[in-house]
Amino acid sequence: MLLVLPALRDSFLVLSPQRMNLPVAMLALLLGVSTVLLALHARRYVARALLLAGLGSLALAGTAEEFEETPPVRANRLVYYKDMPTWDAYWLKPAGPLDAWERRLFANLSRPHYFVNVFGWERPEQWYAWAPRTGLEFPFIRILRNGKAPDRHADFTLVSKNRAPEIRLEVIGARALRTTMNGRVLTDKEAKTLKIVVYGMEDELLHFRIDVLGDPIFGVRVEEIVPGLPEHLLPPRPVDAAPLIPLSGTSVSADTLWFY
Structure with a gap:
C-alpha cells in the first residue's frame, strides 16, 4: 500500500505518454487485488487508503498539461578540418x-x-568557413624512403600527437601491390584503390611501407579522426537552441604525402 503513490508518480512522469492511462490502470489493479482486504475488520482503513490513492492518481492526471517535454537532442554534423x-x-x-x-558560422556562403x-571535385558540395588552426596538431609524419622503380614504394612513419582513435590512409x-604496417602485412595483392583504417593506436609509432605498380607519381592521404569539436573555438550557442548530442x-x- 505504501508503494502505490510513488509508483503512480513515477509512471506519470516517465512511462505514460498521455500522463493518464497508467495511473488509472494501476488504480484499477489495486482495487482488484484489494477485494479480500475489504472483507477484513480493518476494511475501513483499507478503504481510506484506496480513496487517497485514487485521489492521488486523479490529481496526477489533472496536471498532465503542465508537464513540459524535454526538447529532443540531435547529432552535430559539424566538422573541424585541419x-x-x-x-x-x-x-x-x-x-x-x-x-x-x-548561418552565422557560415555567413561567407549563401549556399x-x-x-x-x-x-x-571529389567531395560533394558542402558548407565551409575558415577556422583557427589551434584546434588540433597536424599529423607527425617522417618520410624515410621514396623508392624508385623497379622497387617503387613509399616508406614513412606516423605518430598521432592528437592520440586519434581512428586513422585513415588512402x-x-x-x-598498390603490397602494404605493411610495423612489419605486418596488410595487403599482398594488386589493388586498383587502397584505403586503410587503423583503430585504437593513439600515439603509437606506425611504420608504413606501400609498394606500387610501375613508376607513377602518387600520394598518400592521411587523416586523423577525433570525436568531438574544439568547442572553445566556436561561438556560444543560444540558450534556447536545440541541444546537441555530446561528442x-x-x-x-x-x-x-607526395612521392615523385
Whole structure:
C-alpha cells in the first residue's frame, strides 16, 4: 500500500505518454487485488487508503498539461578540418538547411559549394568557413624512403600527437601491390584503390611501407579522426537552441604525402 503513490508518480512522469492511462490502470489493479482486504475488520482503513490513492492518481492526471517535454537532442554534423597542404583549418558541414547559429558560422556562403582548394571535385558540395588552426596538431609524419622503380614504394612513419582513435590512409594515383604496417602485412595483392583504417593506436609509432605498380607519381592521404569539436573555438550557442548530442561532431587533422 505504501508503494502505490510513488509508483503512480513515477509512471506519470516517465512511462505514460498521455500522463493518464497508467495511473488509472494501476488504480484499477489495486482495487482488484484489494477485494479480500475489504472483507477484513480493518476494511475501513483499507478503504481510506484506496480513496487517497485514487485521489492521488486523479490529481496526477489533472496536471498532465503542465508537464513540459524535454526538447529532443540531435547529432552535430559539424566538422573541424585541419589541413596541412593548405596550412589552414576549416569548419565544414554537409549540404542541407542551417539553423540560425550555423548561418552565422557560415555567413561567407549563401549556399553549399565544392571546396576545390582542399578536396578538389571529389567531395560533394558542402558548407565551409575558415577556422583557427589551434584546434588540433597536424599529423607527425617522417618520410624515410621514396623508392624508385623497379622497387617503387613509399616508406614513412606516423605518430598521432592528437592520440586519434581512428586513422585513415588512402593511396592516390597508383595501384598498390603490397602494404605493411610495423612489419605486418596488410595487403599482398594488386589493388586498383587502397584505403586503410587503423583503430585504437593513439600515439603509437606506425611504420608504413606501400609498394606500387610501375613508376607513377602518387600520394598518400592521411587523416586523423577525433570525436568531438574544439568547442572553445566556436561561438556560444543560444540558450534556447536545440541541444546537441555530446561528442557527435568530428575533428580531422589531415596531410597528403607526395612521392615523385
